[in-house]
Amino acid sequence: MNGADSADGRAAGGAHEEGIARERGPEHVHDHSVDRGVDRGVDRGVDRTSGSSGEPPAEPLLDVRDVAVHFPIRRGLVLDRTIGHVFAVDGVSLRIGRGETYGLVGESGCGKSTLGRAILRLEKPTAGQVFFDGRDIAPLKGEELRTMRRRFQMVFQDPMSSLDPRQSVQSLLTEGMKAHGLTRGAAADGKRLRELVDAVGLPAAALRRYPHEFSGGQRQRIGIARALCVEPDLIVADEPVSALDVSVQAQVLNLLERLQAELGLTYLVIAHDLAVVRHVSDRVGVMYLGGLVEEAPSQALYDEPLHPYTRALLSAIPVPDPELEDRRERILLTGDLPSPAAPPPGCRFHTRCPWRQPERCDTERPQLRVVEGTVPGHRVACHYAEEIRSGALRPHRVEPAVAEDVLGPGAVPDQPGSVTEILGR
Amino acid sequence: MTGSKGAPLLQVRDLRVAFRRRGEPETVAVDGVSFDVAAGQVVGLVGESGCGKSVTSMAIMRLLPQRGVHITGSVKLDGEELLTLSDARMRERRGRDLSMVFQDPLSSLNPVIPIGLQITEVLRRHRGMDKEKAREAAVELLDRVGIPDPRRRITAYPHQLSGGMRQRVMIAIALACAPRLLIADEPTTALDVTIQAQILELLKEMVAETGAALIMITHDLGVVAGLCETVNVLYAGRIVERAQRHRLFGTPRHPYTHGLLRSIPRLDAPAGEALEAIPGSVVDNVPWTHACAFAPRCHRSVERCLEVTPAGETTGGRLLRCHNPVPASAE
Structure with missing residues (x-):
């Protein structure tokens, strides 16, 4: 608990207007009901308007400065040389205000997911700083990072592979609370858990069931409840609806919106679907090959x-x-x-x-x-x-480029005669 | 593009596909589906996962396993019944008269054989071309589907190509013998939007150029809106609504179609408009035998919906399977 207190104490220095709402004095430490979250939401309702004015917020909750994530390409067993790098994220800066929803779009391979993971420190940035509530979390490690993580959580794309199939929903949700010392006895925890599953629109009976017993949409609700159980400030949702059926996507999007209004959450929504991103986001950043190419309030981007x-x-x-x-x-x-x-x-x-x-x-x-x-x-x-x-410049024709690095000369043998020939018979 | 108005190219009647496993009640994936495809026509089959759209296409192609699957009804191509055709004869027609493009090109292309060979295989098998001729034809096909430098690409293996390129190769293979019917099962689902736009454009061009009919199977209503003349909406193995695309999207009558259109975030919608979600999920349906399968999720359901199976009724070119449809004048 002390770790959490000190971490928050330092963090609060950067953003004092939030001090009252987020102060975790000893008497508040055990107060984790959803009701309290609702109160916080009211406090932050004011911030939200400032966050969605279009301008990047002056005092953001998340301030990403020139972050780069490069993955080395290695070759060789003994020598293990690094022969190059994949420039997954290459110098991205963005700011997200409290209570704001920032949408990150781009095609596969543009680095949007890696950026999301780097922000949550699931990936260590090669360069740059990530200020969360005024504190640089890029160099954090060990216990400090662990306690800090309570405040930023992730909702994954595929709820089936991100929920442990052998744990009941109750145990899935309690695990995070235990890890961050948020438990306070069976009766109170039970009440909190029931409130949690109720908040994401599941019956209380869901607590005793296992992930495979639910449909995709329900599983994603559990994934959201799991992220919420430690009362985070920021939720990074990586493709939260792309694995779901179209008729169910709207349910989950509406749920995310409702929870934001009630709990004053800040979202970073990563998706390839511009229509989804436009619908949920206040501001949108478009990524291409590791960099942001455009950033705008969502309506302006589409207009x-x-x-x-x-x-x-x-x-x-x-x-x-x-x-x-x-x-x-x-x-x-x-x-x-x-x-x-x-x-x-x-x-x-x-x-x-x-x-x-x-x-x-x-x-x-x-x-x-x-x-x-x-x-x-x-x-x-x-x-x-x-x-x-x-309109002074007109579009012109572009010849598709042949990606030379994919298909080098001599990469494949000469044309064999038939399928049976190549299979040796 | 010129089809005689008389007999349709493909005629599917009362197609029913049931999966049987010992000790378990049978699972009816497709339940009495009937539709026609005229020569050169583009028809859409839309629905969510589990609605039977892919099983329908597999049944038409006769690609379902014979054990444990019970297929009844009739599928006629050019008047010839496909369901009772001998395996040898079916092999002859498959790939030549009707072919298919699958969702994931990486798992449907052979990973250890160069793509050129996978194209020439079809040409040599069905058109009796010799090696050299087939090779030339393959280069031409790759060029036509927009693969740069096809003469060099022909020796590439599937893993050396990007997803979009692989799907182009799949289309080249499917079109190699100039089939009269092409079935595309979610051909762009695994691709990025900019690549999806390229592939859809290519399919459109190819269909117009070769005069092949196309059955487009997808969950994406946006994809069918720009492509298909007639759209079939499937739910739990049955067609719940069918209409010409302008009418279907303009005035959706079935509560499912209506709800689906309202629940997807649209680029052109006014900002801040709330989404109207359809409650529940596809697994919540009741079997069609004694009720409407969509009734538990339907906001317009009446008592009758849970007691009597709605019959498909065609009025003015629109097929509708609903007791209490959305009024035509809504909005």
Whole structure:
């Protein structure tokens, strides 16, 4: 318990307006009912409005500065040389205010999940700082990190593989509480657990059951309850609905929204589905090959996407409306995402960009910047955002690039004659 | 694109697929599904997991195991009954007259055989081409599905290609013999949206170019909205609503279709609009034998829904299986 107290004590220095609500004096330590959470939510309701004004918050709960995560590519058993790096996340900065929902979108391999994991310190960042409530958590380790983790929790994509199949729901939920010293006797814990499962819309009888007895949507509810049981401030939800059936996705999205309103939670929602992200988020960041290419209040991003990649992404999403589908103009990107082990120089998107201009796009990596005349908080990493916006630059054809690193010469034997020949008969 | 209006290319009637396991009651995956596909037509089968859409396609292709599966009804391609065809004859037609693109190209392509060979195999088997000719045809096919540098790619193995490229190879294989019917089972589910847009565009082009009919199986209503002329909505093994796409999306009548359209977050929806979730999940359904399977989750269910199985009624080109449909004038 002392660990938790001291950790919070130091953290509170950075954000004092929250001091009363979050102070964990000895008399409050055992007060973990959901009801208390509701009170906190009311306190933070004020913050939420400031958080969703569009501008990045001045005193954020989470402040990610220039974070990079590089994974070494090793080869050789004895020598174990590092022959290169996968630049999964390569210099990302973002701020999330209290009570805000920040959506992170991008295609597979863009580094959005790695960034989420780095923020939770499930992955150690190669460079950069992650300030949580004013305190840099990137260098933390051991007991300090463990106690700090109570305040940031994760909801995973696949609830079946993230819940221990041999533990009942009750034991799944109690485990985290025990680990953080939040238990206070069987009767009170039982009450708290019933409140928890009730909060996520499950019957109290669910506590005695095991993960396999539930449907996908219900399992995701358990995953959310598991994250909530230690009363976190920040929840990172990595693809929280993509494994669920369409008719069930809405249930889980609505639940996440309701819990945020009641408990004053801060969310980082990571998803590939822009429609989902737009629906839940106050602000949205678009990632491409390890970097943020655009960041904006969610409505502004959809009203006026500035980055060519965001435009293409938005135009690629099918809308369940035939009238609109027939009218829509698609920006079809050619080729695939380049390998994050060998990201293109300059603007990462220039190999597929229909607006690419010679020289500058190929050599100079654009930084996030504000474009004159757009909504406050709308930033884009493109050299020619103004020209594209005004229509001065027109899209052109792009030849799909052949990824040389995937298919080197001599990588495959000469053409054999038939299937049976290659199988040796 | 020119199909005679008389007999449809594919005629599915009362298709029922039941899985039987010893000591257990049979599981009816597809329960009396009937639909037609005209030559050159694009038809959508939409539904959630477990609604029987994939089993329907596997039954049409005769790819279900023979043991433990009980199939009744009729599937006619060009007037020829497929369900009773001999295995040898079916092998001849499969790949030549009707072919399929699966969801996950990595698990449906052979990982130890170069992709070129997997294409030429079809050409040599069904079109009797020799090695050289088949190879040339394969290069041409890869070029047509938009694979850059096809002459070099032909020797690549599936793992050397990206997901989008692999799906292009699958489409090349499926189209190698210019089939009259192509079944695409969630062909873009495993792909990113920008790649999905490429593949959908390719499928559209290919269908228009070759005149093949396409059955598009997906859970994504957005995908069918832009692609399919006629859309079948499946729930728990039965078609609950079928209509031409503009009518289906414009005025959905079945509470399930209606609810589904309202529960998905849409890009073009006004900001802050709440989602109307459909309560419960697919496992909550009751069998169709004595009630409507959707009734427990339905906000419009009346007493009759739990007592009498609704029959599929066709009015004005729309098939509807519901006792208490959403009024046509809603909204």
